[in-house]
Amino acid sequence: MSALRVLSPVADALAWGRPVVALESSVLAQGLPIPANREAADRMTSAAARGGALAAITAVVHGVCTLGLDQEELERFLQRDGIRKVTARDLPVAVAQRADGATTVAASLSIASAAGASVFATGGIGGVHRGAPFDESADLDELARTPMVVVCAGAKSILDLPATLERLESLGVTVIGYDTDEMPGFFTRTTGLRLPARASSAREIADIHRAARILGRAQSTLVVQPPPADVALDAGTVDRAVEQALGEARAGNVRGAAVTPFLLAAVERATGGRSLAANLGLLEENAYLAGAIATELARDDQR
Numbered sequence: 001m002s003a004l005r006v007l008s009p010v011a012d013a014l015a016w017g018r019p020v021v022a023l024e025s026s027v028l029a030q031g032l033p034i035p036a037n038r039e040a041a042d043r044m045t046s047a048a049a050r051g052g053a054l055a056a057i058t059a060v061v062h063g064v065c066t067l068g069l070d071q072e073e074l075e076r077f078l079q080r081d082g083i084r085k086v087t088a089r090d091l092p093v094a095v096a097q098r099a100d101g102a103t104t105v106a107a108s109l110s111i112a113s114a115a116g117a118s119v120f121a122t123g124g125i126g127g128v129h130r131g132a133p134f135d136e137s138a139d140l141d142e143l144a145r146t147p148m149v150v151v152c153a154g155a156k157s158i159l160d161l162p163a164t165l166e167r168l169e170s171l172g173v174t175v176i177g178y179d180t181d182e183m184p185g186f187f188t189r190t191t192g193l194r195l196p197a198r199a200s201s202a203r204e205i206a207d208i209h210r211a212a213r214i215l216g217r218a219q220s221t222l223v224v225q226p227p228p229a230d231v232a233l234d235a236g237t238v239d240r241a242v243e244q245a246l247g248e249a250r251a252g253n254v255r256g257a258a259v260t261p262f263l264l265a266a267v268e269r270a271t272g273g274r275s276l277a278a279n280l281g282l283l284e285e286n287a288y289l290a291g292a293i294a295t296e297l298a299r300d301d302q303r
Helices: 008-015 026-031 036-050 071-079 088-096 105-115 138-143 161-170 202-214 235-251 256-270 274-301
Strands: 004-006 020-023 054-061 064-067 084-086 101-103 119-121 132-136 149-152 174-178 221-224
Touching: 004 008, 004 105, 008 020, 008 054, 020 036, 020 105, 020 274, 026 036, 026 071, 026 084, 026 101, 026 105, 026 256, 036 054, 036 071, 036 274, 054 071, 054 088, 054 105, 064 088, 064 105, 084 088, 088 101, 088 105, 088 138, 101 105, 105 119, 105 138, 119 274, 138 161, 149 202, 149 274, 161 174, 174 202, 202 221, 202 274, 235 256, 235 274, 256 274
Parallel strands: 004 064, 020 054, 020 119, 084 101, 119 149, 149 221, 174 221
Antiparallel strands: 054 064, 054 101
């Protein structure tokens, strides 16, 4: 049995040079509650299509790394029974044990790149944790060695955002603000953290990424886009919610892979559900922008 599968419509699109946008599955199986996870899948898939691209969810299905889920598989992942959370280091274990695994950003990048995709959309990347600089997401290392375009709303608000931006610089990851000069804060549009570069169109981002490939850069091109203004939260609200969530995590001795979904759920409670609306909105917008970028890259390849 092969350790890598590309769903037939996705394989056809890649073979013919048509635009494809890879999506993660952990946000559906662990990050968002039921039934919001189904809404997220629908909105992201439709948004990528509006941008001109085919959406393909990454996962491990019965021990096979896959780019693209069929409907039955998607339903199983949305119901999340027996679905483990899988980051890049866990892929060999999940394959050998023939497990079902929802892939984080790091694992999704590994699978999507191996399958031949060049654009990936997510909500927020992982980064350096608050109060624990030794606790750093595997997403950062994967961004440093995977030459894809990654569209997100910055790093998750529960993280140390200044430290995360510094680590991205140290790792040589090109960070581009889409219509912004500041690093967005996932739920918030501004953080006061100045970005090194700005772009205002999918065409410009495609040109930057192509230049990186010509130069032999191994890192991802990280595109950060603020959440939609109509659902974004103010920084004060988010900071208070995160501090409350961190306190709950410490009191409950929450550790390891359970920390991020726990904190996001706690922030949702503290904001009266407003963070969930922001999350859904930014996931949709990121998928649309990723679709537009993938379309521009595919147009270049066909010239």
